[in-house]
Amino acid sequence: MREFIVEADGGSRGNPGPAGYGSVVIDAATGETLVERAEYIGVATNNVAEYRGLLAGLRAARELDPSATVHVRMDSKLVIEQMTGRWKIKHPDMKPLATEAARILPPGQVTYEWIPRERNKHADRLANEAMDAGKRGEQWDAGAARAALEASASTRTLPEPAGPPGDAAAGAAKAREALAQGRASAATATAAATSAPSAPSATTAATAATSAPSGTKAEADLRAARTVATPTASQPSTGWSSAPDLGAPATFVLLRHGETPLTPEKRFSGSGGSDPSLSEVGREQAERVAASLARRGTIQHIVASPLARTRETAGAVAARLGLEVTVDDGLRETDFGAWEGLTFSEVRERHPDDLNAWLADPEAEPTGGGESFAATATRIAATRDKLIAAYAGRTVLLVTHVTPIKTLVRLALGAPPESLFRMELSAASLSVVAYYADGNASVRLLNDTSHLRP
Structure with missing residues (x-):
């Protein structure tokens, strides 16, 4: 069975404002970038753009192989926690997007992992390229991107950013390690993905408050600081005393x-x-x-x-x-x-x-x-x-x-x-x-x- 990693991101220059998303599908066995997707979506919030990036990435993975297992990595804590069912989805713009995402692939095939923004640069770059294209009155040139990917696939060239120039083995190892870590951390959460829109658990000020505009998704990166989690019945309240040790800031x-x-x-x-x-x-x-x-x-x-x-x-x-x-x-x-x-x-x-x-x-x-x-x-x-x-x-x-x-x-x-x-x-x-x-x-x-x- 094939294994894919989907990295997705979205941004809004105004929240709401001109918005776009970017998605990448990676072969977990080789570290090879298989598909890039990006789109300018008009005026929207950061969270909507992030969900649109998730949808695009999942659909691209399904197109490649509907039987593949998919590990989603995003720097949006909101999307990750909602899609795993740990946080409740209250905002009306989020519910249909989460429901649609949960239906693209069977929940047993998809796992989710939050990653820091610096590890999501590929998708972030695509989202910003899409927003830049929208500012010019254009759409991101998906055709040219597909042609470049096909040329890359024909020569079996592996992406270099995962390691030193030409270090394809390091890229593949890194991808496999990320997938394995994500499986371990998300093993008990994946079955809840289909019920994410109604699963009990979080209130977020990020979707109700206005965030600052920017030329990147810079202002959306701290939405986790504006999100307050509420425990579910199956997940007892941890409180400050038992919160995970994040180390020195x-x-x-x-x-x-x-x-x-x-x-x-x-x-x-x-x-x-x-x-x-x-x-x-x-x-x-x-x-x-x-x-x-x-x-x-x-x-x-x-x-x-x-x-x-x-x-x-x-x-x-x-x-x-x-x-x-x-x-x-x-x-x-x-x-x-x-x-x-x-x-x-x-x-x-x-x-x-x-x-x-x-x-x-x-x-x-x-x-x-x-x-x-x-x-x-x-x-x-x-x-x-x-x-x-x-x-x-x-x-x-x-x-x-x-x-x-x-x-x-x-x-x-x-x-x-x-x-x-x-x-x-x-x-x-x-x-x-x-x-x-x-x-x-x-x-x-x-x-x-x-x-x-x-």
Whole structure:
């Protein structure tokens, strides 16, 4: 009997907003990608897009071999828990999709596994390609993708991402291991798939609340943090005391740089301007926060934006802690285009229409080709994911700027984009967000300036 792995994902740039999905069918024995599916589906929520990706993947697997066993891997905890029957499906948009998914293949042939988002990059890429095509008024070119797959199949070329270039054996081994692990973890849950739409067990705020838009599915990745599970009759409540040990989270201590000459005047100061250094006040603030962090003694690594004011602030902390500073371009401030160096009032006077659009629409760019908040969120989310993977279980000081810090907090909370205008973030302030192995996030601190007091 053949064995397939289906990896699926979906995203919405607005939740609801322009949405798309991507699905991949992999041969579990060889690690070979057999089918890619992607589609722009118009305006929908993240969850609907994810379910549509699941449906496409299951149908593709059935087309290849209706008797094959299928192991589904997705980074949507909501979909996985609902399809295994552990969480109840209450949202009216989800119920028919889950019912349809459960009917594509007999439940005994399908198992489900939640995976971190960084392990679902193939399907995520396809979903974003579909959304990009939709933005151009097109559909994802499935015909070209099928032709490429047929050419690949004719030469028996195996995909390289699963291991070093050309390491097909490693790819196949990884696929088989994932399938075996998924079978073991899901053995008792698969029979419940057909009853998932009515099975008792979860309420989710993710399908009822508005999430932030983004150029990727960046804002949907923490839906598990907005989901509250309710125990079923056959699954006793575990409570906090017996919750699984997820290990130490990746903890980001977020430090806004100290004052520059532009800070007191509240002038736009992004990554496209003059790159000012710290003022005398800013240097004193950097020393104070460095002393405070040294007393706490919890920082293990320091990563900074490439701009002068952040590197100078990070340098003061690094000197106290005896650590090196790693520079990451993804932590740079938003590029404010022609607004750089201007006050809000000056921008209002010179570019009123552009400013109004920018305040109302996260996709709007500042005058002169600056960076939109949506584009910034995409960049920050990708940087966040990379750093979480690099510093799992570690405490890292990220020395960055107003917009990146507010964006990290917003994404962790699942808050809408207008929340950026409702957070106060002082120079040299500290905020903290912890990221757990199951995809959840916890905002532990925001805009602490107690270390700056004499």
